[in-house]
Amino acid sequence: MNKDHIPIIYQDDDIIVAVKPNGLLSVPGRAPENKDCLISRIQQTRPEALTVHRLDCETSGVVVLACNKDSQRELSRQFHDRETQKRYIAVVDGLLADDEGEIDLPLIADWPNRPKQMVDFERGKPSQTRYNVISRSNDTTRLELTPITGRSHQLRVHMLSLGHAILGDRLYGCDRVIAQSPRMLLHALELGFTHPTTEQFCVYQYPAEF
Incomplete structure (x- = not known):
């Protein structure tokens, strides 16, 4: 676009x-x-x-x-x-083991590293995301994400917490993840x-x- x-x-x-x-x-x-x-x-x-x-x-x-x-x-x-x-489409690094699931990890602002967010079981706000795998190929997974809550950076941090950062995410991804796409592969589909x-x-x- x-x-x-x-x-x-x-x-x-x-x-x-x-x-x-x-x-x-x-x-x-x-x-x-x-x-x-x-x-x-x-x-x-x-x-x-x-x-x-x-x-x-x-x-x-x-x-x-x-x-x-x-x-x-x-x-x-x-x-x-x-x-x-709300439904999103994302392409993430690696192959997700499960075809579907729900991530339930509380999130809070990572103040020393703003605007980053992070998982914090003591102080974080409840945050839930459902995911459904669409396809897998070339060590990447295309999936549909449904946020139940609407925390800042929720989808990005939740996928990172599973070990599957969103491709092209320059804030949370490692160099290899960033190099795989000129843009972050996250789109609000619906x-x-x-x-x-x-x-x-x-x-x-x-x-x-x-």
């Missing part, structure tokens, strides 16, 4: 469902060189757009934005209360939520480009 192109899957008076390219921030960073981001680009044509949730800069995929405060409040509540439906006005449950998908 071209970093300069933002596909719009759906939009109306209340929501915008867009696809964030990898390498683009969801919201502006503090430094002047980090002002370019998904929300600022969307606001060029929809100035009323508001952020609801974020994807990591190196993660691509489906994002919903609100077009008014009421919609933002309701969508944010759904994310907080875990009423949304997002489902209840429309804040119609109250219909909507599911949007955009395929991974890897």
Whole structure:
């Protein structure tokens, strides 16, 4: 996906469902060189757009934005209360032994090494991820990830904790993992939520480009 192109899957008076390219921030960073981001680009044509949730800069995929405060409040509540439906596609280093499973490891910020997160059984917040293997080849595994909780870097740290870092992950991967892909192979494939006005449950998908 071209970093300069933002596909719009759906939009109306209340929501915008867009696809964030990898390498683009969801919201502006503090430094002047980090002002370019998904929300600022969307606001060029929809100035009323508001952020609801974020994807990591190196993660691509489906994002919903609100077009008014009421919609933002309701969508944010759904994310907080875990009423949304999320699925990711990832390619990881090595061959996972099991075809499916659930990772239940508490996470906390690794303060001396921010923005890294880490597993901490004493102070970490409960964090769960389900995984299903799609295919295995060339000492890599392609899998579907379903986050039950939504902690920062959750999918990246959980896969690392199994010994299978996501390919191209420059924050958590070793040199060999980083060298296998020019981008991190993690993509938000699917997002489902209840429309804040119609109250219909909507599911949007955009395929991974890897």
